[in-house]
Amino acid sequence: MEANADQQKLQELEKKVRVLTKKLERSEADRQQLEATSEEREHILKGVIRDFELSQSSLENRTRELEIALRDLKQLQVKLIESEKMSALGVLVAGVAHEINNPVSFIRGNLSHIKVYTQDLLRLITAYQQHNPNPSQVLKDLMEDIDLEFLREDMINILKSMQIGSERIQKIVLSLRNFSRLDESKFKAVDIHEGIDNTLLILQHRLQATTTRSAIQINKQYGDLPLVECYAGSLNQVFMNLLSNAIDALEDANSMCTDQDVKHHPNEIWICTEVNDRNQIKITIADNGQGIPEEARSRLFDPFFTTKPVGKGTGLGLFVSYQIITEKHKGKLSCQSTLGSGTQFMIEIPVQQPLLPSR
Amino acid sequence: MLKMILGHSDDPDSQGAIEEVLEQCIRDLAGMLPKAGLLFAAIDFDHALILETINQTFPDLQLIGCTTDGEMSSILGFQQDSLTLTLFCSDTVDIYAGVGRQAEQDAIAAAHQAVQQATEKSLTPTKLCITVPASYTANGSTTSGEQILKGLELALGANVPIVGGSAGDQFRFQKTYQFFGTEVFTDALPVLIFSGDLRLSHGTGCGWQPIGSKSTVTKSQNTVLYEIDGQSALEFYQKYLGDRQPTAEHPLYVYEGDSDRCYLRVPNTCDLETGSINFLGNIPQGATVQLAEISRDQVIAASETSFKMALEHYPGTEPEAVLIFSCCCRRWLLGTRAKEEYALVKNALPKMMPIAGFYTYGEFAPLQQQGSNYYHQETFVTLLLGTA
Numbered sequence: 116m117e118a119n120a121d122q123q124k125l126q127e128l129e130k131k132v133r134v135l136t137k138k139l140e141r142s143e144a145d146r147q148q149l150e151a152t153s154e155e156r157e158h159i160l161k162g163v164i165r166d167f168e169l170s171q172s173s174l175e176n177r178t179r180e181l182e183i184a185l186r187d188l189k190q191l192q193v194k195l196i197e198s199e200k201m202s203a204l205g206v207l208v209a210g211v212a213h214e215i216n217n218p219v220s221f222i223r224g225n226l227s228h229i230k231v232y233t234q235d236l237l238r239l240i241t242a243y244q245q246h247n248p249n250p251s252q253v254l255k256d257l258m259e260d261i262d263l264e265f266l267r268e269d270m271i272n273i274l275k276s277m278q279i280g281s282e283r284i285q286k287i288v289l290s291l292r293n294f295s296r297l298d299e300s301k302f303k304a305v306d307i308h309e310g311i312d313n314t315l316l317i318l319q320h321r322l323q324a325t326t327t328r329s330a331i332q333i334n335k336q337y338g339d340l341p342l343v344e345c346y347a348g349s350l351n352q353v354f355m356n357l358l359s360n361a362i363d364a365l366e367d368a369n370s371m372c373t374d375q376d377v378k379h380h381p382n383e384i385w386i387c388t389e390v391n392d393r394n395q396i397k398i399t400i401a402d403n404g405q406g407i408p409e410e411a412r413s414r415l416f417d418p419f420f421t422t423k424p425v426g427k428g429t430g431l432g433l434f435v436s437y438q439i440i441t442e443k444h445k446g447k448l449s450c451q452s453t454l455g456s457g458t459q460f461m462i463e464i465p466v467q468q469p470l471l472p473s474r
Numbered sequence: 475m476l477k478m479i480l481g482h483s484d485d486p487d488s489q490g491a492i493e494e495v496l497e498q499c500i501r502d503l504a505g506m507l508p509k510a511g512l513l514f515a516a517i518d519f520d521h522a523l524i525l526e527t528i529n530q531t532f533p534d535l536q537l538i539g540c541t542t543d544g545e546m547s548s549i550l551g552f553q554q555d556s557l558t559l560t561l562f563c564s565d566t567v568d569i570y571a572g573v574g575r576q577a578e579q580d581a582i583a584a585a586h587q588a589v590q591q592a593t594e595k596s597l598t599p600t601k602l603c604i605t606v607p608a609s610y611t612a613n614g615s616t617t618s619g620e621q622i623l624k625g626l627e628l629a630l631g632a633n634v635p636i637v638g639g640s641a642g643d644q645f646r647f648q649k650t651y652q653f654f655g656t657e658v659f660t661d662a663l664p665v666l667i668f669s670g671d672l673r674l675s676h677g678t679g680c681g682w683q684p685i686g687s688k689s690t691v692t693k694s695q696n697t698v699l700y701e702i703d704g705q706s707a708l709e710f711y712q713k714y715l716g717d718r719q720p721t722a723e724h725p726l727y728v729y730e731g732d733s734d735r736c737y738l739r740v741p742n743t744c745d746l747e748t749g750s751i752n753f754l755g756n757i758p759q760g761a762t763v764q765l766a767e768i769s770r771d772q773v774i775a776a777s778e779t780s781f782k783m784a785l786e787h788y789p790g791t792e793p794e795a796v797l798i799f800s801c802c803c804r805r806w807l808l809g810t811r812a813k814e815e816y817a818l819v820k821n822a823l824p825k826m827m828p829i830a831g832f833y834t835y836g837e838f839a840p841l842q843q844q845g846s847n848y849y850h851q852e853t854f855v856t857l858l859l860g861t862a
Contacts, residue, residue, distance in 0.1 A: 119749070130485050130487070130490055133485060133486045133487055133490070134484050134485060136486070137555045138555070139485040141554055141555060144808070148645070148806070149809065152723060152807075154718075155715055155718055155721070155723070155724070156714040156767075158714060158715050158718065159685070159714045159715060159724065159765070159767060161713070161716075162686065162713050162714030162716075163685055163686045163714065163765075165713070166686050166687050195542075427596060432737060
């Protein structure tokens with residue numbers, strides 16, 4: 116009986132040993148597999164992270180592309196607006212110049228006759244006076260009434276000033292016609308100095324002394340320039356933008372100083388031209404205004420960037436100028452500015468345009 | 475009345491194990507005679523010896539079975555290296571076994587053969603087909619779960635639910651065995667056909683989650699996947715796995731067309747030269763695929779979903795038996811938590827009832843009640859049986 120129980124116990128123990136041995140084998144195998152799996156899952160995780168990184172960088176690229184596309188579009192839009200505006204303005208200016216030119220020609224043409232007639236009439240009056248030294252009371256009253264002596268003097272002055280005025284109108288009309296040159300579609304070899312001078316003439320009213328300040332002094336240091344192949348109208352637009360900005364800068368600077376300061380430190384604009392050794396012309400337009408703050412300098416040529424008050428600047432002047440110089444003329448437009456002492460803009464364009472199909 | 479009697483032994487010795495199993499069964503049968511049985515056995519046993527012993531005890535038993543990747547029963551819970559025998563007794567349900575041979579060569583013919591053998595003795599219409607077909611055959615090649623399913627549907631008609639799982643070999647992926655009566659096969663398709671007064675319901679759950687970016691299958695043919703997004707299938711996997719070869723733990727989610735419906739496909743073998751991967755299931759060209767990853771919590775939650783879905787749809791008052799078929803990859807990835815799958819089902823039961831099941835190499839179950847049958851992977855299938 117006891118032997119039987121022992122036998123059963125032994126059998127149970129044997130089974131337990133078998134089960135435990137099998138379980139041990141199994142758990143050893145499981146452990147190895149688990150280790151392999153854990154490594155595998157680690158790889159997967161890394162793979163997924165790589166996936167994310169890839170899709171992130173492709174997103175970033177796409178964003179960049181879109182930003183560039185947006186910028187290009189904006190530029191295109193600005194160019195379109197500007198060229199529309201400029202061509203409309205060009206036509207308008209040319210039209211106005213033409214329309215004014217005719218009546219001014221009548222005035223100017225007839226002024227010489229008026230002058231002769233006036234002198235004749237004055238001579239006649241003098242002769243009358245000599246022949247009739249004691250005129251009647253009626254004539255005396257009339258002479259006194261019209262202040263004959265003053266009239267005689269002033270009439271000549273008025274005619275002189277009319278002559279000067281009409282000459283100036285004619286010059287301005289000529290400048291306007293030159294400035295607006297409707298020759299945008301092709302390069303022409305032109306005298307750059309003429310373009311600058313025309314621009315200055317148009318801006319004359321802004322350079323003159325006002326009740327609040329004295330005249331802005333223009334210092335020209337013109338070098339010996341050859342004729343330069345360019346889009347003259349566009350280039351004039353650049354001169355206009357840079358000179359207007361210089362005048363704005365000086366006016367800004369004045370508003371921050373006393374009249375005394377301005378007297379000691381008169382407003383000046385320098386215009387220098389030269390030919391550099393790379394067969395390029397270099398035009399420098401500088402002012403002695405307040406200079407441009409550093410944070411604005413990097414954005415000067417961005418479209419719609421302006422430091423001027425709303426309504427005064429569009430933020431397009433320098434942007435368009437930059438496009439005209441760099442793209443149309445394959446040149447360079449750069450800026451140097453020192454806070455407190457002024458700003459200078461440098462235009463560099465080749466004397467001859469490379470790869471010009473018409474040449 | 476349908477009674478499910480269980481025997482379960484963790485004795486690694488074949489003779490010891492089957493003796494223990496039969497002892498438990500005979501005790502619980504209490505004189506009843508079982509009609510049919512399901513044998514789930516670990517791969518290392520002497521299967522012929524076990525079958526012979528069962529045959530000596532129950533000579534007329536309609537028995538099928540297979541080797542597995544882990545066995546479960548309400549006696550020992552979840553086990554590996556164990557032996558489970560499930561016996562069915564009923565006076566109102568007819569159960570017959572059949573087997574089809576050479577399922578790898580011609581699954582359609584094998585299915586026809588198996589169904590015919592099982593149904594020729596049956597007088598009433600088939601209510602359910604349980605199958606435990608071969609996966610890895612003697613020469614290491616695999617059967618097509620989809621072809622087997624197609625064959626069974628052709629032989630049974632599309633309205634008969636087909637539930638079960640492919641045989642396993644403890645995650646070795648070399649050779650699996652199937653049982654019919656006293657015979658042991660490596661490429662057979664055994665079936666158990668239920669007819670008569672049977673009520674049943676089933677449920678499925680998966681729990682894998684897609685991870686990484688979605689890609690498109692640019693070249694594939696049946697189960698062989700050649701290219702994803704123009705690069706070789708292997709390169710796609712290597713992006714995630716490094717120089718490791720793709721394994722069953724990392725299946726692909728396959729999305730067809732614009733539909734939300736997606737299913738998993740498990741990689742099986744790969745050709746290092748061409749970079750192609752052979753899957754345990756078809757991958758259609760043009761489909762969108764995404765690598766799948768598991769979170770153990772979600773995998774376990776899916777088991778519960780599967781069970782609840784089955785219980786909710788049970789057409790009678792209360793089931794009498796539970797069969798579960800869970801994918802080997804679930805067992806593998808759950809590790810020590812694999813027993814939770816079984817425990818969840820056990821705890822969710824309204825009352826104590828016998829549970830048996832095994833970890834498979836591919837699961838069969840309809841997607842919905844009275845819905846079309848489907849060949850699943852990485853899935854947990856619950857089958858509830860009863861007569862009331």
